[in-house]
Amino acid sequence: MNSNPKTMSTIATGGTPFTRLAGQAGLRRLSAISALLLAALGSLVTAPAHAQDIQSSPSFVDDFTSFNRERWYVSDGWSNGSHQNCTWSKGLVALSDGVLSLGFEKQKLKDRDYACGEIQTKQRFGYGTYEARMKTDTGSGLNAAFFSYIGPSDKQPWDEIDFEVLTKDTSKVQVNAYIAGKGNNEKLVDVAGGAEKAFNDYAFVWQKDSLRWYVNGQLVNTITDPAKLPTHAQKIFFSLWGSDKMTGWMGAFADPGRKLTLEIDRVAFTALGEPCQFPESLACSVK
Template sequence: MAGALFAVAAAFAAAPAHAQDMQSAPSFVDNFSSFDRSRWYVSDGWNNGNHQNCTWSKDLVRLSDGVLSLSFEKRKLKDREFACAEIQTKQRFGYGVYEARMKTDTGSGLNAAFFTYIGPQDKKPWDEIDFEVLTKDPSKVQVNSYIQGKPKNGKLVDVEGGADKGFNDYGFVWEKDRLRWYVNGKLVNEVTNPDELPTNPQKIFFSLWGSDKLTNWMGAFADPGRKVTMQVKRIAFTALGQPCQFPESLACTITNSN
């Protein structure tokens, strides 16, 4: 549920997926030595709906010493009392290995997410693949996907040592017939049901946001009284069949389907 909650998603639910739709942008590794504006769009001045208690602000996306920071703070912005941060790729990516190295903060009612998403605003069905650290409990991360706007495969898995105590590696391998999630190189969830696999290329997102409405899921929101930050050291996409791009990459060790 890291992607936007669009009521019009149902209007696109019946749209067929075609093989040519899976054309993907090329492999890349971004270590955030600089901020590549040809790759990234920074969300600014809007929000994802009534469930979100903050407005995206470009001011809360910062880069320093090879670490990208996305923050959440109390600052009235438009009709919200808080400001939050999100970036997304301008290109769409298909089957391959997706990997992020990141560290989260803590706080009830907040969501620190690394995910892929496409939806009605791009004239596509809502497909999504998620890692979501609900920072009320940073000892775990939620993995899940959305297929044509419907949640699938949700599972809470342990993050050894805690998502907030150090940088951890989150990755998923998306193939035509299989979807696998990994935390620090360990397989934590796998799906092979064709009805529960995304079929549309997606953009890559990082976001940190809050809600005072989704309490059953994210916990009761509490003003943290400080700036809360998630940090990202690396993001990579390796297309299926392409060589692994750095020694620690999942693409160096996993076996992909043909």
Template sequence: MRSNFTKRAHRLAILGLCVAGTAPMSRAQEGATGTSFIETFDRLDTKAWYISDGWNNGAHQNCTWSKRQVKVEEGVLNLTFEKRQSGEREFTCGEIQTRKRYGYGTYEARMKTADGSGLNSAFFTFIGPTDKKPHDEIDFEVLGKDPGKVQLNQYISAKGGNEKLVDVPGGANRAFNDYAFVWEKDRLRYYLNGQMVHEVTDPAKLPVNAQKIFLSLWGTDTLSDWMGKFSVEGPTTMQVDRVAFTAAGDPCQFPESIACTLN
């Protein structure tokens, strides 16, 4: 966890950074309303972020989204899962999402995931029918049953099945790790701690619709084959130190950004 002073210094350092990469990427697609940004969670700007509250995503989710499970402390976003009755569910959980939609570019998050089988700590982008668009999605998901791996996936018009598991040395729940993907019109590259771990070039497996950025922690009693048998003792927290988006062709947003070194 970095101090707020260090985070401010990083923002100032952006002024001296070069434009991301030397080869221009495709322009953002129709519907993208968001521009490049870095979020260091000195506070939670609710004009930029929507906090999910008072509902759930369906029968597979055993918790109710609650704004009480979303807090910013000492420059870190904390999303907490705990046993507390809310609405139809025995547990509560936390999620935030951007109000704007983002297109081609570099997406990055530095996070430490929660403990507990049956939980999902996720950094992803999504758009769907509630926004009058097809279901497109790009995922980093750490399943509590095995925090030594992160699952990558894409949905294109609601079709998934593109999962890939990547090792997270030392465990995603033991330390902060850097997760990033670079989304272009003709390819998608996933990165873990600065190293590319997966590349997708099949047009049928590449999302095309601008999406919102999500950070979420939730649990399940029913998807045990995927997420493991639910077993959570006491509150557990997913922590996010930083999130950034660098639009194609824009200067990178912080010195360690993948976008600073892309070709």
């Protein structure tokens, strides 16, 4: 958090639509961006076919003292499918005192009655430590997510690593992984004190032979089965969205009657084998 006087600014950066479809366990991503934008981002890494050859963009730490338009792409003007009851809006992405907020509120946009916020990196990342310090709001029928993803629109198989707070119950977060479009790796784990009470640290460490999830520095899940480990470099996403159809997973949606937010204080990627980048980093203590 910075010490500057309180400021609020909306991120006026939109972009080209991309789509995702829902899978059996909830919203799943078939992402990405139009051919025009892909051409403009031609410097992105193309992930090789073999896991040991995964390439990655450089390590970074973003504490959101400003909005890095070279790093982040803002979703604006579309939704991911009929299951989603909100339209992505750049107006729901804002900075305040070194915290990035993604909002959800009642606002008629196109064919949806609600607007919501999402960002994703323009770069792709491979093996290493992925960390986010964030705080969610509460409300049945919503999903506050920090995850990595790549898929067919980027001419890659669908690989994904998730933290998803289903805000109907902020005492837990769901961790999950999708490998070549196959999931069934989800697990609900506790968030001591609740995801909405204070900022919590969520991290996963992705290596060639393992995938490990941590909440506030505590190991909460591990996958070592080679068939369940991602093999393609991925983009980093944050999103807050709602659904009035996926009630079995997200709970029955009800108009919250106010603007809800997912607040992100910091995000970092530390490539495997590189030194940790800030004292609180999981990469300083976990290899």
